[in-house]
Amino acid sequence: MKKIIKYVIADILRNKIVLAYTFFLLVISLSVFSIEDNAGKGLLSLLNVILIIVPLVSIVFSTIYIYNSAEFIELLVSQPLQRKKIWISLFAGLAGSLTLAFLGGAGIPIIIYAPAATGLIMVGMGVLLSVIFVAIAMLGAVSTRDKAKGIGIAILLWLYFSLLFDGLVVFILFQFQDYPLEKPMVVISGLNPIDLGRILILLKMDISAMMGYTGAVFKDFFGTGAGFTIALLVMFCWVMVPAWLSLRKFNRKDL
Amino acid sequence: MHETFKAMIIATNVSKHFGKPVALNNVSVTCNKGECIALIGPNGSGKTTLIKSILGMVVPDNGFITFNGKNILHDWLYREFIGYMPQTGRYPENMTIGQVLDMMKDIRKKSKNRQLDEELADAFKLGSLLDKRMRTLSGGTRQKVSACLAFLFNPDVLILDEPTAGLDPVASEILKEKIISEKKKGKLVLITSHVLSELDDLVTQVIYMQDGNLIFHKSLENLRKDTGEDKLSRAIANVMMKK
Numbered sequence: 141m142k143k144i145i146k147y148v149i150a151d152i153l154r155n156k157i158v159l160a161y162t163f164f165l166l167v168i169s170l171s172v173f174s175i176e177d178n179a180g181k182g183l184l185s186l187l188n189v190i191l192i193i194v195p196l197v198s199i200v201f202s203t204i205y206i207y208n209s210a211e212f213i214e215l216l217v218s219q220p221l222q223r224k225k226i227w228i229s230l231f232a233g234l235a236g237s238l239t240l241a242f243l244g245g246a247g248i249p250i251i252i253y254a255p256a257a258t259g260l261i262m263v264g265m266g267v268l269l270s271v272i273f274v275a276i277a278m279l280g281a282v283s284t285r286d287k288a289k290g291i292g293i294a295i296l297l298w299l300y301f302s303l304l305f306d307g308l309v310v311f312i313l314f315q316f317q318d319y320p321l322e323k324p325m326v327v328i329s330g331l332n333p334i335d336l337g338r339i340l341i342l343l344k345m346d347i348s349a350m351m352g353y354t355g356a357v358f359k360d361f362f363g364t365g366a367g368f369t370i371a372l373l374v375m376f377c378w379v380m381v382p383a384w385l386s387l388r389k390f391n392r393k394d395l
Numbered sequence: 396m397h398e399t400f401k402a403m404i405i406a407t408n409v410s411k412h413f414g415k416p417v418a419l420n421n422v423s424v425t426c427n428k429g430e431c432i433a434l435i436g437p438n439g440s441g442k443t444t445l446i447k448s449i450l451g452m453v454v455p456d457n458g459f460i461t462f463n464g465k466n467i468l469h470d471w472l473y474r475e476f477i478g479y480m481p482q483t484g485r486y487p488e489n490m491t492i493g494q495v496l497d498m499m500k501d502i503r504k505k506s507k508n509r510q511l512d513e514e515l516a517d518a519f520k521l522g523s524l525l526d527k528r529m530r531t532l533s534g535g536t537r538q539k540v541s542a543c544l545a546f547l548f549n550p551d552v553l554i555l556d557e558p559t560a561g562l563d564p565v566a567s568e569i570l571k572e573k574i575i576s577e578k579k580k581g582k583l584v585l586i587t588s589h590v591l592s593e594l595d596d597l598v599t600q601v602i603y604m605q606d607g608n609l610i611f612h613k614s615l616e617n618l619r620k621d622t623g624e625d626k627l628s629r630a631i632a633n634v635m636m637k638k
Contacts, residue, residue: 143501154489211485218450219502220475394413394453 141225144216148233151212152205158241161197165245168193179254180345183262186246187341190266191334194242195273196298202234202277203294207287214395227390231278231383238270258344265337272333272378273298279386282393305332322357329358330371333378340371401427403552403583404449409458411444417607418444419455424602424612426585428551431578433594434587435631436604442587443482445604446554449585450479475503478550482557482587484541486529492540493525496547503548516543518569534561542570552583559590571597591628601627603634610634 152158168189176182209230216226247263254262280293309328313321329335343362361367404426411419419441426432434442447453449460451467451474459466462473486495500511516522519539532540538561545553553574559567574597578584588594601618603610611634615627624630 147498151487151489209487212487214452214481214485215487215499216502217452218474218477218479218481219499220472221502222471392454395447 141229144221144226144229145233145236148209148230149237151209152233152237157201158237161201161238162241162245165193165242166249169246169249173249173253179256180258183250183254183258184345186250187262187338190246190262191269191338192302194266194269195302195334198238198270198273199277199280199294199298200291201238202274203281203291204287205234206230206278206281207290217395223391224387227278227387231274234278235271235274238274239267242266242270258341261344262341265341268375268379269333269337272375272382275379275382275386279382279389282386282389301332301334305335309335322354325354326358326361330374333375336371336375340368401429403428404460404462406445406449406460407458409445409448409455409460411441411448411453411455411607413444417441419448420607421458422604422607422609423458424609426583428583429578429581430600431574431584431586431598432600432602433598433627434585434602434604435591435594436610439606440604441607442604443556444607446479446556446585446587449554450474450477475548476551478545478548478553480538480541480545480553480555480558482560483534484537484544486537486540488530489528491526491528492521492532495529495540496521496525496543499544499547510549512546512549513543515539515546515569515573518573519543519566535563535566538562539566542573546573546577550582552585553577554585556587557589558586559588559593567593591631592626595627598627601631603631 169186172185172189173179173182176185213226213230217223243263246266250259250263253259276297277294280297281290284290284293309325312328313325329339339358339362343359362371402425404424406422406424409419409422410417416439422441422445424445434445436442444453448455449462449467451471454468459468461467462470462476465473467473490498496516519542521539521543524536527536529537529540538558542555542558545555555574558570558574562570571593574584574586578597584597586594586597598615600612600614602612613621618627618630618634619625622630622633624633
């Protein structure tokens with residue numbers, strides 16, 4: 141299995157997109173921290189960039205990579221290798237290289253300029269979001285044979301998680317504004333890993349006061365150790381469930 | 396007991412559908428050690444699907460396949476004993492021939508007591524092409540790489556899907572010689588081909604398939620006797636005419 145991961149990572153590094161992504165994150169984070177004199181403000185500006193860019197690059201790059209590796213996968217499947225191991229190796233290679241890219245591009249500057257808890261949480265969320273969107277991409281890519289359709293699905297999923305979901309939530313809030321929705325909102329936020337990441341980071345920034353009563357409920361729940369642990373567990377489910385479903389599909393797939 | 400010992404691959408009632416048309420319909424075959432079997436049939440008759448089912452690349456809807464007495468479902472180690480040459484070799488496009496060969500050797504290193512068989516790579520003079528990227532290769536050179544990979548690990552079973560398609564006459568003659576010499580070592584060889592004339596001096600058994608059904612599985616002698624034709628191509632033509 142290590143051998144396959146090695147070949148996957150070597151292959152990813154060879155196509156240079158991941159290096160460009162690292163460089164891009166590095167430029168953004170360094171410029172944000174040098175423009176703002178206050179590291180907290182810098183983090184806040186970086187927050188939105190990370191929450192948009194990291195999922196987008198992870199899901200689109202992984203989807204295209206899986207489709208382009210069709211030949212490689214076919215070659216490996218006819219060899220004495222377990223399908224499960226081939227798929228997990230692909231996942232590990234993709235998640236590993238995108239995580240490294242994020243750590244190199246955004247993680248190191250954040251830790252240098254803002255080495256407090258907020259910065260660490262932000263790095264952690266960036267890593268988790270990278271891995272989550274690799275898992276989602278693998279589920280999308282294994283579900284359809286058509287490359288154009290697969291990439292379309294990946295982009296739609298990203299749009300859904302970063303824009304449409306919030307729109308839906310606002311819509312629901314307005315429709316049911318006569319009801320106390322603060323507590324259900326905690327559950328609903330778990331349905332979107334990007335929102336969950338944003339909430340966990342914002343709460344650490346102590347600007348939850350700006351989020352009104354819902355913010356206070358969030359603070360009550362996620363601010364406690366138990367709430368934070370549950371949120372992390374939900375994030376792990378966002379990795380494991382798509383990864384497991386994609387593995388199941390891959391095991392039964394005809395190549 | 397002797398008979399069952401010889402049987403390497405047994406497919407029992409294997410069926411597979413891709414959407415509506417039946418790719419394989421209740422196919423049962425037994426392939427024994429030392430045989431050289433030709434899989435013949437019109438395009439889309441299920442030959443490649445049968446081969447891919449044996450390799451575990453296609454999962455049958457029904458039925459099961461055993462390799463050396465073990466069900467291949469959920470097993471993968473049996474592929475160590477198979478060399479597979481696909482119809483169209485598809486390889487990672489930005490790797491060189493050398494890298495692909497090294498990678499395969501690296502991945503299959505576990506089969507340590509097997510000696511690498513680089514006879515074909517030498518005969519095809521692949522040594523001078525090792526730095527070429529897979530995407531720049533012609534169809535014939537790709538076929539040569541596929542052939543080398545199939546024979547490289549000295550497997551007990553060789554599965555060759557249209558091995559000579561796209562090869563020049565010299566290369567296809569080299570490959571035929573190689574197949575004959577491996578057959579003499581007692582290996583099981585499964586070949587599909589549309590060029591029936593070149594199968595004459597290779598095969599001992601013929602499997603004829605049509606629309607996913609196995610029409611017959613006979614030894615070449617029996618086929619010759621039944622049809623009264625000496626050449627395989629005429630014998631098959633004879634069978635197809637009667638249908």
